Amino acid sequence: MKPNLAVGIVGYGGYVPRYRIDAAEVNRVWKDSAMPSGRSFKAVPGPDEDTATIAIQAARNAMRMAQVSPAKLRAIWFGTESKPYAVKPTSTIVADAIGALPHANAADWEFACKPGTEAMQAATAMVGSGMAPYAMCGGADTAQARPGDILEYNTGAGGAAFILGVAEESLAVLEASTSYVTNTPDFFRREGQPYPSHGQRFTGKPAYFHHIQAAVKELLNETGASPDDFRYAVFHQPNYQFPLKVANRLGFPKEKVVPFILTSQIGNTYSGAALLGLAKALDQAEPGDKILLASYGSGAGSDAFCFTVTDKIKEIRERGVPIDKYLKRTKLIDYAVYARYRGKLRLH
Amino acid sequence: MKNRIEIVGVGMTRAAEEWELGLLDIAIKAAGMALDDAKCDKVDAVVVANALGGALGDQQNLALHVASGLGLEQVETFSVSCDEASGGSAVRLASALIVSGMHETILVVGAEKTSDALPDMLETVRAAGLDSANETSFGFSPTIAAALGMQQYLSTYKLDKELFFHIAKVAHAHGATNRNAMFRWTLEPAQYNKSPIVATPLSVCDNAPPCDGAAALVVKKASAQTSRVCILGSANVAVEKGIVHPITRLSLPAATESAKAAWSESGCDRSAMSFFELHDSNAFLAILSIEAVGLAEPGEALMRAAAGDFHLKGPSPLWTFGGHKSRGHAPGAGGIYQIVEAVLGLRGDAGENQVLNADKAMVQCLGSFGAQAVTHVLG
Amino acid sequence: MQIAKSWRRQPSNLRLEGTRCTACGHLAFPATIRCRQCGQAEFDVYQFTGFGEVVVSSIVYEAPRDFGEHVPYCAAVVRLEEGISIATMITDVDPEDVSPGMPVEMVTRRIAAQGDKGPILYAYKFAPLLENQ
Numbered sequence: 001m002k003p004n005l006a007v008g009i010v011g012y013g014g015y016v017p018r019y020r021i022d023a024a025e026v027n028r029v030w031k032d033s034a035m036p037s038g039r040s041f042k043a044v045p046g047p048d049e050d051t052a053t054i055a056i057q058a059a060r061n062a063m064r065m066a067q068v069s070p071a072k073l074r075a076i077w078f079g080t081e082s083k084p085y086a087v088k089p090t091s092t093i094v095a096d097a098i099g100a101l102p103h104a105n106a107a108d109w110e111f112a113c114k115p116g117t118e119a120m121q122a123a124t125a126m127v128g129s130g131m132a133p134y135a136m137c138g139g140a141d142t143a144q145a146r147p148g149d150i151l152e153y154n155t156g157a158g159g160a161a162f163i164l165g166v167a168e169e170s171l172a173v174l175e176a177s178t179s180y181v182t183n184t185p186d187f188f189r190r191e192g193q194p195y196p197s198h199g200q201r202f203t204g205k206p207a208y209f210h211h212i213q214a215a216v217k218e219l220l221n222e223t224g225a226s227p228d229d230f231r232y233a234v235f236h237q238p239n240y241q242f243p244l245k246v247a248n249r250l251g252f253p254k255e256k257v258v259p260f261i262l263t264s265q266i267g268n269t270y271s272g273a274a275l276l277g278l279a280k281a282l283d284q285a286e287p288g289d290k291i292l293l294a295s296y297g298s299g300a301g302s303d304a305f306c307f308t309v310t311d312k313i314k315e316i317r318e319r320g321v322p323i324d325k326y327l328k329r330t331k332l333i334d335y336a337v338y339a340r341y342r343g344k345l346r347l348h
Numbered sequence: 349m350k351n352r353i354e355i356v357g358v359g360m361t362r363a364a365e366e367w368e369l370g371l372l373d374i375a376i377k378a379a380g381m382a383l384d385d386a387k388c389d390k391v392d393a394v395v396v397a398n399a400l401g402g403a404l405g406d407q408q409n410l411a412l413h414v415a416s417g418l419g420l421e422q423v424e425t426f427s428v429s430c431d432e433a434s435g436g437s438a439v440r441l442a443s444a445l446i447v448s449g450m451h452e453t454i455l456v457v458g459a460e461k462t463s464d465a466l467p468d469m470l471e472t473v474r475a476a477g478l479d480s481a482n483e484t485s486f487g488f489s490p491t492i493a494a495a496l497g498m499q500q501y502l503s504t505y506k507l508d509k510e511l512f513f514h515i516a517k518v519a520h521a522h523g524a525t526n527r528n529a530m531f532r533w534t535l536e537p538a539q540y541n542k543s544p545i546v547a548t549p550l551s552v553c554d555n556a557p558p559c560d561g562a563a564a565l566v567v568k569k570a571s572a573q574t575s576r577v578c579i580l581g582s583a584n585v586a587v588e589k590g591i592v593h594p595i596t597r598l599s600l601p602a603a604t605e606s607a608k609a610a611w612s613e614s615g616c617d618r619s620a621m622s623f624f625e626l627h628d629s630n631a632f633l634a635i636l637s638i639e640a641v642g643l644a645e646p647g648e649a650l651m652r653a654a655a656g657d658f659h660l661k662g663p664s665p666l667w668t669f670g671g672h673k674s675r676g677h678a679p680g681a682g683g684i685y686q687i688v689e690a691v692l693g694l695r696g697d698a699g700e701n702q703v704l705n706a707d708k709a710m711v712q713c714l715g716s717f718g719a720q721a722v723t724h725v726l727g
Numbered sequence: 728m729q730i731a732k733s734w735r736r737q738p739s740n741l742r743l744e745g746t747r748c749t750a751c752g753h754l755a756f757p758a759t760i761r762c763r764q765c766g767q768a769e770f771d772v773y774q775f776t777g778f779g780e781v782v783v784s785s786i787v788y789e790a791p792r793d794f795g796e797h798v799p800y801c802a803a804v805v806r807l808e809e810g811i812s813i814a815t816m817i818t819d820v821d822p823e824d825v826s827p828g829m830p831v832e833m834v835t836r837r838i839a840a841q842g843d844k845g846p847i848l849y850a851y852k853f854a855p856l857l858e859n860q
Contacts, residue, residue: 018819018860047797048818048836052849056741056835084837084847093849097741097835099774321857329860331821347796472791481736482757485848486838487787487794488814492802495785496814500804503783503827547787547802588763592804592812596782 001121001177001222003128008170009162009307010134011066011316014279015057016158016266016326019044021338023153029335030148040240042156042267044333045142047341050084051159054272055140056097058161062136063098065320066163070099073163074132075123076106079115079139079271080159081189081196083108100136112187113236113270114297115139116160121177121303123164134165139271146195147344154239156267158326160275171313172282172291174305176223180215181301188298203298208238212246212294215302219292223306227251230306231289234260234277236296238268252292259284265327280323285309353443353579354570355726356453357386358688360563363530363676365463369560371398371406375459376417378562382455383418386566392451393424395442397434397458399680403473404465414457424451431477432629433584433715434458435683436722439565440584446569458684459562470558474679477716483591491555493591493717494630495547500595501632502549505647509549513540514653515631516553516673522660523670525700530559530676554631556671561678563685577694580708581614581725583607589719594636598647603627603640603712606721610710614725618642621725622706623665623693625686627714628672629679637712638666640721665703668693683713683722690726733848740850743777743833745811746770756811777833779807779853786822793839801825805853819854830856 023040045054055078063070076095083090091106100106109115116139123135140159145151167173186207189196199207212235220226227233233252235243240263247257260277262269269276274295281291286309293305339345359381361374369377375396383389396411407413411425424445428438435458442454462470475489483493502509513535520535535553543553570578585606587593594600611617624643628634635649643664644652652658658666669675669689672682690709692698698706708727714720736757738744745756753764754773761768784803787794794800801822806812817825818836831853838848854860 046818048816048838048852050837050847052847053834053836056849093741096737097849099742325857329857468790468792468795471789472793475791481732483814484791485733485736486814486850487791487797487800487816488802489791491789492785492787493814495787496783496802496804499785500783544788545786546789547785550785591814595804596806596812 003124005128005130006167006173007124007128007164008167008173008310010068010165010169010171011062011163011320012160012279012282013058013061013065013320014158014160014276014323014326015054015061016043017045017049017054018329018331019046019333019341020330021333021335025335026153032150035153040154040264042154043158043269044338044341045157051080051082051140051142052084052090052093054142054157054159055090055094055138055161058138058140058159059094059098059136061321062161062163065316067319068134068163068165071103072133073100073104073136075126075135076100076104077109077119077123077137079109079111079119080141081110081112081270082142082144111301112298113273114295114301114303116271116275117295117303117305120162121179124174124177127164127166134163136161136163138162139275141270141272143268143270144195149195151198154263154267156269158266158269158276159272160279162275170310171316172307172309175308176219177303177305178215178218178222179301179303180211180218182211184300186298186300207298207300208242208296209246209249211300211302212236212296213249215304216250216292216294219304219306225290225306229290230256230292232260232281232285233257233292234274234281235294236274237261237263237277240264262327276323283317283322283324285313287311287313352570353446353567354574354576355565355567355578355691356576357382357388357566358564358691359385360528360685360688361561362528363559363561363678366560367463371401371459371461372413372417374461374560374562375410375414375457378459378564379414379418379455379457382564382566388453388566391420391423391453391455391566393426393445393454394420395426395428395438395454395456397428397438397680397684398460399429399431399434399477400460400462400473402429403476406461406464410459429680430720431715432627432679432682433713433720433722434680435686436713436724437584438684439687439724440582440722442567443579443582446567453566453568455564455566456684457562457564458681460678460680461560462558462678463560478591479589488591490717491550491630492547493595494632495550497595497632498549498554501598501635504598507650510541511650511654512554512631513537514650515634516540518653518658519628519667519671519673522667522701523674526669526675529670529674530557531674550630556629556673556677559676559678561676561681561685563681563688565684565687577691577726579724580727581610581612582723583609583613584722585609586720589716591717594718598636600636600640600718600721602719602721603637603714606723607641607710607712610723610725616708616725620708621710623668623703623709625668625690625709625711626666627712628667629677633714633718636718637714641710641712660701660703668698668701668703686711686713687724687726694726730846733846741835743775743851745773745775747773754809754811756813775807775809779805779831781817781825781827781829781831782806782812783827784817784825793841805831816852817854818852819860830859832856
């Protein structure tokens with residue numbers, strides 16, 4: 001899929017909370033013998049943080065880099081599966097905080113871990129059709145996991161925001177994108193339930209791998225590119241192994257993928273995961289580099305994108321906040337503090 | 349001195365957690381004591397000071413209910429709510445009604461019931477006297493503001509926190525002999541130092557304990573040859589609100605100006621005062637008050653307290669019945685307690701809390717973290 | 728927490744918007760409806776930069792209602808670079824590491840929520856400059 005007008009990224013920003021818990025500390029409490037013993041950390045939101053505050057900071061960082069007037073944003077679209085309000089948009093809070101209201105479309109997107117890339121496709125269409133000079137899209141989550149569930153070992157918190165505009169102003173131009181979606185119930189959360197349920201091994205082959213592989217193959221067909229043409233490849237990252245494995249199956253060598261797998265540092269940030277990986281890749285990309293992005297959302301689907309980095313990247317990127325800044329800002333907490341910060345202790 | 353008001357009767361309940369009595373009960377109890385003391389069964393108006401009752405979901409328009417409970421018919425009633433300056437403000441209103449010629453004899457009551465509220469709720473409601481949108485909504489309270497102020501005071505003047513012991517010590521030394529006091533014991537340094545921290549550096553011992561209490565006065569236009577205690581001067585001054593001002597400036601201009609104006613009206617000055625009752629809802633406002641009215645130079649209140657200036661036999665006796673800190677802090681009633689205690693001291697009826705040969709006293713209460721100050725000079 | 732009350736305050740809570748008097752230039756935060764310096768009533772919206780420094784701070788252990796779940800938290804007076812001092816909380820730092828003169832920047836946080844069912848108040852707090860964290 002390609003818009004009529006060439007569209008690209010004119011600014012981006014990420015955010016990761018300060019607190020970290022070690023998976024080994026989670027295992028000190030739950031003692032799952034199947035858990036690997038290596039150290040792996042996940043980001044934990046502070047007691048005053050949630051998806052809205054994470055999205056706001058990512059959006060502010062993107063605005064700081066893009067230096068466009070907030071009044072020119074025609075859409076503020078955030079995707080999440082941890083909305084602070086079940087009914088009442090998170091995106092209006094974000095849009096208000098960056099001064100983009102009222103002449104804008106604001107909405108929350110939901111598709112498990114991939115609503116941010118859906119919003120990116122829609123934003124591409126909005127700018128690419130000439131309806132809007134700029135549109136913001138992004139994903140943020142304070143990822144939910146039932147205490148003791150395998151998910152709890154690495155469900156993190158974080159988010160990223162992207163501002164799309166015309167290609168001439170962009171630091172990276174969108175060459176094409178695809179979407180591959182089926183009705184596959186590998187992971188879900190029922191209305192009113194605090195934690196998601198998942199189909200264990202069913203979340204692998206028929207879900208994550210099938211959808212990403214299909215979306216990426218279609219993208220390669222559409223663009224005529226091969227894995228060799230890409231400098232970096234970013235995949236949705238529910239853990240460390242899945243993105244490596246899917247990259248291998250698609251023919252992307254490890255070194256093009258590993259630097260953007262952030263799960264061992266911040267965990268799986270759900271809607272933020274693939275987008276934070278993309279932001280990290282853009283932080284180190286050079287003009288001319290091609291970058292592959294493939295998200296995955298349970299339910300299920302994958303959106304794949306091909307970006308080409310422009311000459312403007314160095315000048316624009318300098319105004320932003322590198323993702324590394326947040327990756328290196330850490331304060332380790334134990335399971336008790338984590339349980340308190342995540343509201344797992346019943347207070348009322 | 350023209351337009352003098354004389355205080356013909358006083359009464360007060362024990363400052364305590366009065367589980368058996370409600371807000372209206374304690375107000376009526378103190379009012380009855382004042383009426384009995386004045387040997388008076390008829391007044392023209394009832395003015396009642398109360399800071400928190402409405403916000404705590406207790407009785408509103410308290411004055412009407414007090415008058416009714418006392419069986420006072422055909423009277424004009426006013427309920428006064430000016431945060432912790434309610435007591436002083438109620439007396440100002442009563443004085444104005446008398447001086448204007450509208451009324452001759454007025455019953456002024458201050459009452460507060462804090463023990464029905466859980467502590468966090470009480471702290472929230474007490475905070476409502478601050479700026480509701482900018483301070484209270486953000487989790488600030490008078491206690492947190494006082495903690496910030498103490499920290500700023502200590503770092504500005506390069507002092508040790510332990511020195512604040514002397515402020516609490518003075519209050520407790522005097523409260524120990526006050527049979528109406530909530531905390532009737534003297535304070536030792538060890539006890540002060542192990543007091544739990546509420547907000548650094550402020551500990552429980554730096555805050556006056558909230559309590560239930562009511563105090564009352566009967567006031568009337570003074571006769572030319574009266575030998576009773578009179579209001580010689582008074583002033584109510586408000587300045588720019590905001591907790592940041594006392595914290596960053598370490599001064600209370602409202603307190604300074606209010607004191608000056610009251611002294612000016614009374615025709616005497618600080619040196620003529622036999623003793624002082626200042627607003628010590630917390631140690632920060634206590635020391636700023638001390639400095640604001642000139643009992644210590646800026647930055648020296650703690651040293652003056654340590655030197656013994658404020659003891660009953662010292663040069664500037666302060667908190668003669670223990671202040672809010674030891675007697676107990678019934679926010680809306682505090683200003684009336686101060687005046688009742690001063691009247692006892694000036695009558696020579698203060699017992700073990702008597703300042704020898706006392707003939708004039710200065711009383712001051714503060715509202716909204718010192719943005720408002722009401723001063724009375726009595727004699 | 729009253730819904731309309733916090734709604735009304737969103738420009739200052741979320742964007743640090745105040746007013747600049749068109750007559751005398753007096754800056755006010757939050758927005759005012761009558762200039763307290765000159766009495767005039769016409770204003771431009773003034774967006775404060777959100778940078779400032781800590782004047783004084785305190786670690787709060789006993790909090791008012793709705794704030795208990797955050798203790799111990801850091802309360803402070805912050806002087807904005809425009810010269811106005813405000814009472815605010817400091818976040819993203821261990822409270823004992825906050826000291827006078829520390830440069831801080833505005834962040835938006837969840838200030839308080841009314842139980843599990845009521846509205847959430849989002850507003851400014853301040854954090855040490857990210858480059859210093």
